[in-house]
Amino acid sequence: MEKLSYDAIVIGGGLAGLMAAHEIAVNGYKVAVISKVFPTRSHSSSAEGGIAAYIEENSDPNDNPDYMSYDTIKGGDYLVDQDAAELLSMRSGEIVRIMESWGTLFNRQPDGRVAVRYFGGQTYPRTRFVGDKTGMALLHALFQRVSGLDNIDFYNEWFSLDLVRDDKRIVGVVAMEMKSMNPVFFKAKAIVMATGGMGMLYAHSTNAYINTGDGYSMALRAGAALKDPEFVQFHPTALYPSDILISEAARGEGAILINNKGERFMQRYAPKKLDLAPRDIVSRSIITEIREGRGFPGGYVGLDLRHLGEEYIKERLALAYEAALSFSGVDATKEPIPVRPAQHYYMGGIDVDITGMNSDLIGLFAAGEAACVSVHGANRLGSNSLLETLVFGRETGRAVAKFLESHTEDSNSLDNEVDKIVDDAYKYTKSESGVHFGEILNKLRNVMWDEVGIYRDEDHLKDAISQINQLREMSKTMYVTDKSKTYNTEFFNALELRNMLDLAIVIAQSALNRKESRGAHFRTDYPQRDDDNWLKHTISYLKGNTVEITYKPVRMTKWKPEPRVY
Ligand SMILES: Cc1cc2nc3c(=O)[nH]c(=O)nc-3n(C[C@H](O)[C@H](O)[C@H](O)COP(=O)(O)OP(=O)(O)OC[C@H]3O[C@@H](n4cnc5c(N)ncnc54)[C@H](O)[C@@H]3O)c2cc1C
Numbered sequence: 001m002e003k004l005s006y007d008a009i010v011i012g013g014g015l016a017g018l019m020a021a022h023e024i025a026v027n028g029y030k031v032a033v034i035s036k037v038f039p040t041r042s043h044s045s046s047a048e049g050g051i052a053a054y055i056e057e058n059s060d061p062n063d064n065p066d067y068m069s070y071d072t073i074k075g076g077d078y079l080v081d082q083d084a085a086e087l088l089s090m091r092s093g094e095i096v097r098i099m100e101s102w103g104t105l106f107n108r109q110p111d112g113r114v115a116v117r118y119f120g121g122q123t124y125p126r127t128r129f130v131g132d133k134t135g136m137a138l139l140h141a142l143f144q145r146v147s148g149l150d151n152i153d154f155y156n157e158w159f160s161l162d163l164v165r166d167d168k169r170i171v172g173v174v175a176m177e178m179k180s181m182n183p184v185f186f187k188a189k190a191i192v193m194a195t196g197g198m199g200m201l202y203a204h205s206t207n208a209y210i211n212t213g214d215g216y217s218m219a220l221r222a223g224a225a226l227k228d229p230e231f232v233q234f235h236p237t238a239l240y241p242s243d244i245l246i247s248e249a250a251r252g253e254g255a256i257l258i259n260n261k262g263e264r265f266m267q268r269y270a271p272k273k274l275d276l277a278p279r280d281i282v283s284r285s286i287i288t289e290i291r292e293g294r295g296f297p298g299g300y301v302g303l304d305l306r307h308l309g310e311e312y313i314k315e316r317l318a319l320a321y322e323a324a325l326s327f328s329g330v331d332a333t334k335e336p337i338p339v340r341p342a343q344h345y346y347m348g349g350i351d352v353d354i355t356g357m358n359s360d361l362i363g364l365f366a367a368g369e370a371a372c373v374s375v376h377g378a379n380r381l382g383s384n385s386l387l388e389t390l391v392f393g394r395e396t397g398r399a400v401a402k403f404l405e406s407h408t409e410d411s412n413s414l415d416n417e418v419d420k421i422v423d424d425a426y427k428y429t430k431s432e433s434g435v436h437f438g439e440i441l442n443k444l445r446n447v448m449w450d451e452v453g454i455y456r457d458e459d460h461l462k463d464a465i466s467q468i469n470q471l472r473e474m475s476k477t478m479y480v481t482d483k484s485k486t487y488n489t490e491f492f493n494a495l496e497l498r499n500m501l502d503l504a505i506v507i508a509q510s511a512l513n514r515k516e517s518r519g520a521h522f523r524t525d526y527p528q529r530d531d532d533n534w535l536k537h538t539i540s541y542l543k544g545n546t547v548e549i550t551y552k553p554v555r556m557t558k559w560k561p562e563p564r565v566y
Pocket of ligand 1: 011012013014015016017034035036037038039042043044045046047048049050051052134135158159160161194195196197206207208210214215245247344345367368369370382383384385386387389
């Protein structure tokens with residue numbers, strides 16, 4: 001098999017991957033960025049509402065970085081590592097200024113300063129935005145910046161199969177060019193997993209089709225742990241029935257949620273923060289309204305923007321307006337938008353420290369949604385994720401550069417292991433009969449939605465685990481219809497399913513294990529938060545079919561857990 005050698009490989013061309021690659025490259029190292037789509041098509045480009053930042057000269061005069069950390073920690077239901085939240089807040093203004101200097105044109109106030117809007121759980125408004133297409137603007141600016149660096153090579157439309165390790169040390173990754181289906185061993189001393197989220201595990205998700213959790217599963221198969229894998233975020237306002245995101249920016253700009261009686265029902269659940277309570281609370285409130293018969297036929301509630309006025313809606317919330325019109329036939333200037341919750345973000349991720357380094361495997365790093373640092377704890381606040389990709393993408397890139405300074409020795413040749421990775425991929429898809437992979441995929445997505453979703457309990461989680469195990473077994477004899485050796489997308493989709501099945505079992509087992517309710521993990525059989533027993537991170541490994549769970553303490557600096565009321 002062909003071999004290519006780099007100092008570091010970044011898997012993922014979204015915001016986190018590009019920022020990490022930038023830092024490694026400007027420190028003089030040779031980097032490859034491998035991405036299964038062209039970088040600017042990464043899910044980062046779909047981010048709508050904005051990026052949170054405390055900017056001294058342009059924030060509310062009463063605000064400060066401590067308030068921002070506090071909001072993040074309380075929003076995450078105290079499972080947040082507080083040193084990480086403090087770093088996120090401290091670096092937020094600087095990173096937004098850098099992105100501005102690299103060409104992101106943020107919306108302005110009339111006096112020329114950067115505009116700001118409220119997002120859920122914020123004591124003071126901190127979200128900076130480019131209309132409701134913020135991710136697109138950031139990703140294009142960053143891609144343009146890194147494209148100018150000589151020591152970064154891009155491998156676009158290349159699919160990473162698995163990491164290669166020599167005992168406890170990462171030595172590279174096997175990836176396949178999707179067009180020629182030619183596998184290559186990319187040798188490197190450090191690998192950054194910046195592979196983004198996993199929304200496709202759920203029947204309803206706002207995520208792109210490429211978000212299949214490949215990075216989590218590659219890390220698990222290589223022997224690294226996931227941190228807090230039971231914590232999955234459901235966004236309250238996905239467009240009914242297509243599940244396209246209607247950004248929290250809409251509520252930030254003043255939109256309100258109403259039930260079939262026309263009531264502003266959030267008054268019942270979060271009397272102070274109302275529609276801008278954190279996402280876990282608003283999602284559960286919507287489901288409760290629907291279950292108790294106050295939803296609209298089909299199962300949704302209304303998001304009412306009408307009082308904002310046509311001109312304002314079309315300028316500030318253009319994407320929401322266009323999506324509602326094109327995909328639900330609703331003119332948001334005249335009628336409420338039909339919305340319901342859908343999977344949106346993954347708080348769990350590859351277990352890394354504040355520098356992005358994993359402690360199971362030497363040379364493994366992760367950043368962005370693929371990582372769990374943890375800044376989001378049990379529930380992420382809106383607009384903190386774009387910020388995390390850039391702040392921790394940069395921290396991780398710097399840590400890799402430092403790591404490379406002291407790790408100069410060459411690794412052994414591991415030809416057998418490399419060949420086995422490609423053989424396993426083909427073996428996985430070679431059956432002629434059995435079940436089509438698409439059938440397993442649909443079943444998996446429904447099981448996760450029905451039984452490992454917004455509301456959870458022991459019976460459903462046990463049933464989910466048993467069903468996922470059956471699907472894992474079935475997948476051993478599944479087939480793909482397309483046998484071609486050029487750009488076989490069905491083959492790659494089947495490999496994505498393998499990743500989804502590995503991740504699903506870890507999520508479901510970890511959710512069964514945590515016997516309390518915290519943030520987005522809501523157990524109807526254990527409805528209270530239990531700090532005495534559960535104020536700790538779940539650390540989950542996958543050994544064959546068995547999920548092994550240990551724990552790590554939550555790092556506290558100055559905020560003691562208190563009741564989470566809004
Ligand atoms: C619709 C939507 C709107 C959002 N709006 C906001 C918002 O307004 N504010 C906010 O803060 N957050 C928002 N988020 C969340 C935020 O956009 C993401 O969490 C963040 O952009 C993730 O960035 P990333 O760099 O970690 O991953 P991504 O941008 O998802 O990039 C992942 C990369 O990994 C590559 N990859 C994955 N698997 C493989 C593989 N096997 N081989 C090779 N390459 C691979 C992909 O090609 C891609 O380049 C939103 C999310 C969605 C879905």
